[in-house]
Every structure is written in structure tokens, then in C-alpha cells.
Amino acid sequence: MYKYLIISTLWLFGFVGCQNKAVLYEGRKLKGVCFVAPPQKIDAEEFDPVKKINAEWVALTPYGFTRDGSPNFQYNKSSDGHWWGESPKGTAECVRMAHEKGLKVMLKPHAWIQSFKSSYTGDMNFETDAEWQIFEKSYGEYLLDFAKVADSTHVEIYCIATEFKNFVAKRPEFWHKIIRDIKKVYHGQLTYAENWDCYEKVPFWDELDFIGIDGYFPLSEEKSPNAEILKKAWKKHKSEIENFSREVQKPVLFTEMGYQSTDFTTHKPWESYSKHPDNDSLQAEAYKAFFDSIWQEKWFAGCFVWKWFPMMKRDNDFGKKHEFRDKYTPQGKIGEAVLQSYFQKL
Template identity: 50%
Template sequence: MPIRAFLLFLMVLSGCTRTSPPVYQGTKIRGVNTVAPSEPIDSAAFAPIRNINAEWVAVIPYGFCREGEPRFYFNMEQQWWGESLKGTAETIKLAHQNGLKVMLKPHAWVGRGTYTGDLDFKSEAEWQAFEKDFGAYILANAHLADSMKVELFCIATEMDNFVRKRASFWRSIIKQTRQIYHGDLTYADNWNHYHRNPFWADLDYIGVDAYFPLSSEKHPSVDALQQGWKTHLEGLEELASTLQKPVLFTELGYRSVDFATTKPWESYQESPQNHELQADAYRAFFREVWDKQWLVGMFAWKWFLHRPRRFHGDRDSYSPQDKPAEQVLKLEFGKADLDIKPK
């Protein structure tokens, strides 16, 4: 169902009428999604983040499963240091010591790189077994978030099929999380599924991983990229208005390659390097989107606290580090007048 038709259906079902979008009155979130380091880090890892005028970091403790196997694993010895509960806690501690606010944002990794949104099981018993493990993962991180006074907890990321088929699980786990964690809650939904999420009313922010297609050109102009945002913004604003919830871009990122704004979610497609397009894509976002009053802010994807020994230059080309895009973020994050205040 198209986004607009779905929203009209939602409004009729709930008895809502079209209202103005909510006005977020806080300081806009200027953040980066950090990659969990493979080995212990120290305070120096956060200096470059402060240098680009960011004020938030997303800390991401991955858990793992195999496609078709109803088990979920986390906090294992085989994982990277920063993915363990101990490493996650230390990363949060260091971020806070450096004056940064934290969103704790659990991610699932499905074996062989399968998209998490396609995760599925054949029987009720399999779903229940998986939910037991996955629920323990969410609640363990909720306990950590509360004990570390984390400012924002994102309960999970891009579990499209799971959300659609098992809404009762999500409502239950959100309720349990509220009993443990006393800060704001969101969920990171994918750009093409956020409008169908059944539990936004239970959360504080509509979280969207904003990999919206903007242009099919090899290197579109900033003006063309701004134009590409307009249709997407209509849908976001309508949902924010309908639910009276502000929107947070839990992820926003572009690879530094040709055609990076055609399908920004594609991470493995080989393309020639193009650092300037990545920078232009961020420029277009700040010019066209940032001042929307319903937008809480954004977390750029992605930032390495510690470069792994085997750094995948193509796959990891989302990082703006040491590229023109880093300077765009530094400039825009540093503008004191970017926060839109209610009239």
C-alpha cells in the first residue's frame, strides 16, 4: 500500500483528522553511528567526533543469528570487544567522559549478510524460541542503558518481517523495557517500511534509517538531490502529523562512490570512488531537511572509533572520515543557528 494511502487509512481508523506536524523543541541531535571497536579503546578515540561538532554517538552492540535457525547469540567471547556488554559499557563511559550523549542501538546480524528485515521462521515454536533469545538481548541492553544513564535507547534496528508478523512481541518487549529503562525510546525502522510500523504510539520518536533514493544520476547536483527529498518529506511529515510524534533519523549515510544517492542502502555494489558526491548528499540534507520542525536530528552512518585490521575500503565507504563529507558535517553541526525554535 502506498505511504499516503496507508496514512489516510490510519487516520480514518483512529478517528484522527489532519493536524499540523509536531514541533520538536529540544536541541537537534547531531550524531554519528559508531562501529564497535574490535579491541579496547581509550578517550582519544572520541576526539575526532568532538572535532566535527557532534554531540551524540550511537553505540551499537551487535548480536548474531543464522538464517533459518531460531536462536540468537550475544555477549560471546568470539565477538569484538566493543560488542560485548563489558566493551559496550566502557564505550558509553568514555563517550560520556568526553561530553557526548549516547543512543544505545542494538543491531542484529544475520549470517551471510542476509537483510535483517527478511528474517523469518516456519513455525510458532521457532518464533517463540527466537523471541526468547532476542528479548533477552534487548532487555540486557536496556538494563545497561539504564545503569549507564544512557540518554536514548533504540530497541532494535530494521526487523521488518519480525515487526509485521509479531507485533504482540514488540508491544510486550517495549512495555518490559519501559519498566527497566527510564529514558526516551525509539526504534530504527527502514526507509521503506516506517509507515507500516504498528507500535510508534508506544515510543517517544519515530526512528527512520533514512536511505531514501534521491537521484538515478551518476553525480547529481545538490539542487537535484534537494528536489529528490521532497516526496519523501511529504510522507514523513504526514506520519509525524498523524501520530503527533517527531521523527529521528537513526541512520543517514551515503557511500563515497558514483551513484551513491540512487540506492543509498546498497553497500556491496562496486562503483568508482566519488568522495564529492558523498559530501554533496550531506549538503543537500542540511539544506532541504535539517530545519524541518518535526525532525529531532540525525546520526550519520558510520564512524570508526578504531579501524579494523582488515579495513574494507569499498564496503566501508560510508564513513565520512578523512573525506570532504567530514568537513560538511563539521560545518553544519557547528552552526549555532541550525536549531529551529518554535515561534
């Protein structure tokens, strides 16, 4: 018992696992935003607004695509409307520009399931082993191609995949092998982004540097709770995450976290298609509660806020369509000032 208490105390202060360089990256917690892949080529100036809010990292997310029920996975298909920023070439250029602006990068490939039922990757399933093998072949090539991009552009962290609950549970051998293969071509730090409700079930955390969690934890069913109510709600989640971090002996990185600028957003923060009325103040209060509750924890390595759009040229259709319209982005809202303030003082 005495030995356990010593080990637990040392872990909380960041000493146990010192051989793991990810305990706190270069002594600083990661202050990042999820930077949306641009459809066309951009200039490096698109990263200036990220710097303006005192963020130091961007997560770049080159999507690949499959249709519900199909084992065929595709990426880098400009003929199918895939965006420039999702191609290996465009991604590499975005990494270069981010580095040019003094930002560090997490590269986070993400599968998108085109479906009328659910686009949640955690639900993806195939009936036969043959179908799984078809998917694993093309999906594995995708992960390795971007691992090579990550290594050649000196990306600081490679997030090997995002929210594959069922895939991880049913095909663990694929994941152990792909991690070994990725390590042969990429020599930086590794994580995986699992959803907030099943991160404890991932069997390969010991092979990675961070426990990656997409932190959309439910906090309150109220229409517009204040930060104090939300901070109380964080206590249970915080205790569970800390216990798991101690058990696995790895620091926790929120590979995504965020809230829509609507009523009720802290009830189910993961629901992307909210029809609730706008509520910029609640998004800001949710950010405050998160930073006040989680940031100073010894086991916590940092976060990437979902999500941040390149504005591109204002006369561009992409810029017109997305400028401050998306409910998750803090851009042009109270939440942007909150992030700027917390990122500065933290």
C-alpha cells in the same frame, strides 16, 4: 476543519505533544554519528574526532548474531569472535567514555543475520510458531540485557531494535510486550529504527518517544547528481514523512542516514556492497542536500550519520584495515568537512 488546522499548526511548531519530552531533545536537534563497536578495548581519546566535527551524540551498536534459517540468537560470545565493544561490559565502558567526553549516547542493539542470501533483518522469517518462540526468547533477553546497560549508564536514548519489517508485521504481540518489559528496567527515551520504505507500518510508535527511520531514501539514478537535483528529490519524501509525523504526533529521528563515497550512491543508498568507482564529492553533495532539505523541519529531531570508525592504534590490524577505507564513512574525505561545517552552523 478549523480545529484540525489549529492542531496541525501547533504540531508543526512543536507544541502539541509537549507532554512528550522528545519533541526536541533539550531544545537541540541531535547531531550524531554511528560509532562502530571496537573489537578491542579503546581509550576515551577515540571520541575526540567525533567532537572535532561538532557532533554531540554517538550511536553505539552492539551486534548480536543469528544464522539464516536458525532461530538461535547469540551475543556476548568472545569465543565466537564477538567484539569487545559489542559485549555488555565493553558497551558500558564506551558509554562511560563518550559521556566523559561530553557526548550523549543512543544505544542501538542490532541483529546481524549471517547468510549467503541476504543479511537484511527485514527479511528474517520462520516457518513455525515454535521457531519464532525460540528466537524471541533469546533475542528478548538480548534487548533486556542492553536495556539494563542503558539504564545503569544513563544512556539518553535506547533504540530497541533495527529494521525488522517481517518480524514486526508477523509478531506484533512480541513487540508490545518487549516494550513494556524494557520500560520496567530502562527509564530514558525510546525509539525503534525502521527502514525508510516501511516505517508507516510499525504498530507501536505511540509507545515510543521518536519515530526512528533509517533514512536511506532513493534520490537520483544519475551517476553524480549535484545538491540541487538531490534537494528536489527530497521534496516528495519530506512531505510523506511530515504527514506521518503529524498523524502519529511524534517527532522523527533518523536513526541512521548516510551515503557511500561512490558514483550512483544516491540511487540506492542502502546498498552496502557497491562496486562503483570512488566519488567523494557525491557523498559530500548528498550530505549538503540532506541538511538543506530536512534539518530545519519542525518535525525533525536529528540524525546519526552512518558510520564512524574508531581508529585505535595505527599499527593495529583493525586500524589498518578500516582507516578511511570503508565507503560509508566520511572520515578523511570531503564529507567530513561538510559534516563539521553543518553541525557547527546548525
